[in-house]
Amino acid sequence: MSQPPILSFHFKRATRGFDLDVSAECGSGITALFGPSGSGKSTTLNCVAGMLRPDQGEIALNGRTLFSSTGKVDLPPEKRRVGYVFQDGALFPHMTALDNIRYGFERTPESARRISPDEAIALLRLGPLLERRPAQLSGGEKQRVALARALAASPELLLLDEPMASLDSALRGVVTVYLRRIKRDLGIPMLYVSHSITEVLALADRALLIKDGRITAFDRPSRLLLETAAGFFHEAGAADNLLDGVVSSIDGRGSGRVRVGGAEFVAPVGARQPGDAVVLSIGAAEIILATNRPEGLSARNVLPARLAELDIKDGHAFARAEIGVSPSDTQLIVELTEGAVSDLGLSPGQDIYLVFKSSSVAVLDAEER
Amino acid sequence: MPSALSIVLLTLKISAAAMLIVIPLGMVVAWTLVRKRVHGRFWIEVLISLPLALTPVVIGFALLSVLGRNSTMGRFTHEIFGWDIAFTWVAAALASAVVAFPLSVRAFMVAFAGVDTRAELAARTLGAGPWRVFFTITLPMAYPGLLAGALLGFARALSEFGATIVVAGNIPGETQTLSLAIFNRISTGDDAAAMPLIVVTVVLAAISIAIHNHLLTRAVRLEANRSQREARG
Numbered sequence: 001m002s003q004p005p006i007l008s009f010h011f012k013r014a015t016r017g018f019d020l021d022v023s024a025e026c027g028s029g030i031t032a033l034f035g036p037s038g039s040g041k042s043t044t045l046n047c048v049a050g051m052l053r054p055d056q057g058e059i060a061l062n063g064r065t066l067f068s069s070t071g072k073v074d075l076p077p078e079k080r081r082v083g084y085v086f087q088d089g090a091l092f093p094h095m096t097a098l099d100n101i102r103y104g105f106e107r108t109p110e111s112a113r114r115i116s117p118d119e120a121i122a123l124l125r126l127g128p129l130l131e132r133r134p135a136q137l138s139g140g141e142k143q144r145v146a147l148a149r150a151l152a153a154s155p156e157l158l159l160l161d162e163p164m165a166s167l168d169s170a171l172r173g174v175v176t177v178y179l180r181r182i183k184r185d186l187g188i189p190m191l192y193v194s195h196s197i198t199e200v201l202a203l204a205d206r207a208l209l210i211k212d213g214r215i216t217a218f219d220r221p222s223r224l225l226l227e228t229a230a231g232f233f234h235e236a237g238a239a240d241n242l243l244d245g246v247v248s249s250i251d252g253r254g255s256g257r258v259r260v261g262g263a264e265f266v267a268p269v270g271a272r273q274p275g276d277a278v279v280l281s282i283g284a285a286e287i288i289l290a291t292n293r294p295e296g297l298s299a300r301n302v303l304p305a306r307l308a309e310l311d312i313k314d315g316h317a318f319a320r321a322e323i324g325v326s327p328s329d330t331q332l333i334v335e336l337t338e339g340a341v342s343d344l345g346l347s348p349g350q351d352i353y354l355v356f357k358s359s360s361v362a363v364l365d366a367e368e369r
Numbered sequence: 370m371p372s373a374l375s376i377v378l379l380t381l382k383i384s385a386a387a388m389l390i391v392i393p394l395g396m397v398v399a400w401t402l403v404r405k406r407v408h409g410r411f412w413i414e415v416l417i418s419l420p421l422a423l424t425p426v427v428i429g430f431a432l433l434s435v436l437g438r439n440s441t442m443g444r445f446t447h448e449i450f451g452w453d454i455a456f457t458w459v460a461a462a463l464a465s466a467v468v469a470f471p472l473s474v475r476a477f478m479v480a481f482a483g484v485d486t487r488a489e490l491a492a493r494t495l496g497a498g499p500w501r502v503f504f505t506i507t508l509p510m511a512y513p514g515l516l517a518g519a520l521l522g523f524a525r526a527l528s529e530f531g532a533t534i535v536v537a538g539n540i541p542g543e544t545q546t547l548s549l550a551i552f553n554r555i556s557t558g559d560d561a562a563a564m565p566l567i568v569v570t571v572v573l574a575a576i577s578i579a580i581h582n583h584l585l586t587r588a589v590r591l592e593a594n595r596s597q598r599e600a601r602g
């Protein structure tokens with residue numbers, strides 16, 4: 001890792017029948033902690049937050065020791081300056097959304113306050129919801145309040161424990177957009193627990209794969225596809241590409257064009273209007289890769305791209321394709337077979353075309369309706 | 370003979386004093402049993418619930434052997450402070466407290482167990498220490514159940530008879546609560562004098578239980594909402 005790590009940890013924790021022995025470093029941006037259930041994801045997160053105590057090891061955040069078995073340091077959670085967002089938000093049911101958000105801010109020393117409740121509220125567009133109680137909020141709204149509550153305490157690190165696991169796919173699109181916004185505008189490093197490869201691909205800058213209580217680090221989240229192709233990944237379902245876009249034109253028959261960075265996609269936009277922010281979801285297996293521009297196809301999307309990377313393992317192949325102008329702002333993961341790779345003579349750096357039907361694109365709202 | 374009003378006031382005073390012991394002590398015990406790993410939890414819970422199954426006469430006798438003038442503690446308070454606890458309203462309050470304790474503690478435990486521990490943990494990561502979390506998160510979230518438990522204990526303290534008569538006697542104006550006064554009047558054949566006290570007793574009990582039940586349905590509704598959310602999640 002080129003920059004010094006923001007969070008570094010190595011620790012062991014043994015419980016009946018399961019021993020966790022993890023070590024990793026996280027820099028800025030979003031680090032995904034990816035693995036099947038029961039692999040030790042949440043335990044690792046809870047040790048970093050100070051809710052569980054490792055048997056031995058060390059945890060340091062920005063040069064500050066949070067835990068050290070040799071140095072006899074074990075800061076309580078309230079002294080760690082680590083934010084935590086739970087699966088369903090875990091909001092305080094007896095307080096309004098605003099009081100939830102102010103709870104952490106009021107307990108943050110003035111010198112450590114970098115994000116105000118107002119900023120967090122504006123970033124997550126919570127203005128109209130502030131007087132509501134958690135029981136009056138939808139799942140996605142709760143998750144946004146939980147994010148704002150954690151942010152308003154100006155944490156040095158944000159831990160997210162499957163924050164989208166209880167949301168449907170449309171709301172996942174919304175929360176994805178907000179998480180990207182937090183990363184872009186606030187620069188708070190995040191450690192993001194997930195068992196969804198789609199979320200990891202959409203959000204993470206790096207990935208930690210945790211399996212049977214051990215961690216392997218990957219510089220590129222797309223590398224996970226290979227690791228998991230042989231194992232648990234296929235149980236979890238196929239990978240989707242999630243892209244931020246804006247509706248640019250509609251044809252009045254439910255179809256329309258969506259601008260994503262420097263490229264334009266044809267997608268079923270439904271009743272949405274030009275200017276609406278959307279998230280496009282495209283399955284990695286739905287995309288066809290061609291070496292020449294295909295002619296006479298019914299597929300509405302034919303995008304020139306550059307094959308940035310190609311990973312092959314056990315008959316499976318994943319191509320990382322960059323689209324739009326260079327330097328590319330958008331990338332798509334394409335799943336294909338090893339046979340197709342050798343038949344087409346694919347190699348990294350090559351110009352290619354990505355082909356997919358507009359009906360293969362699911363359009364999600366980027367704002368909650 | 371003291372007026373009916375003064376008997377009612379004395380009964381309320383003794384029951385309220387009992388709850389001043391039961392509520393803080395009961396909450397500490399209930400919270401510890403629900404949230405902490407406790408060695409010998411099983412037998413501690415048996416001990417706490419024991420007064421439910423014991424005849425109050427035995428509880429009164431046990432209290433008397435601790436507080437009476439022939440006991441170590443009784444001698445101590447008598448010689449140092451010149452003060453006897455046995456056969457005073459304080460002894461009546463202690464008797465009520467012991468009898469009410471298991472009812473309240475069991476309700477408190479249910480109330481604390483219904484509080485989402487993740488909300489408490491979230492509050493910790495937001496900078497609140499354990500005490501602040503207890504007062505700003507745990508207590509408000511458990512409050513309907515806690516209040517219901519306190520009322521159940523209070524209702525039991527109001528109706529206490531057996532332990533009180535053994536350790537506090539039946540002294541008009543000092544330890545004679547509603548139930549003891551009713552007992553006195555019935556045993557002397559003065560049913561007419563007993564009747565107003567019986568009416569007051571029934572009304573007080575009905576009010577306490579009605580509020581208790583109202584709070585409990587609220588607590589159950591909160592709990593149902595929570596499990597529904599969890600089932601969806």
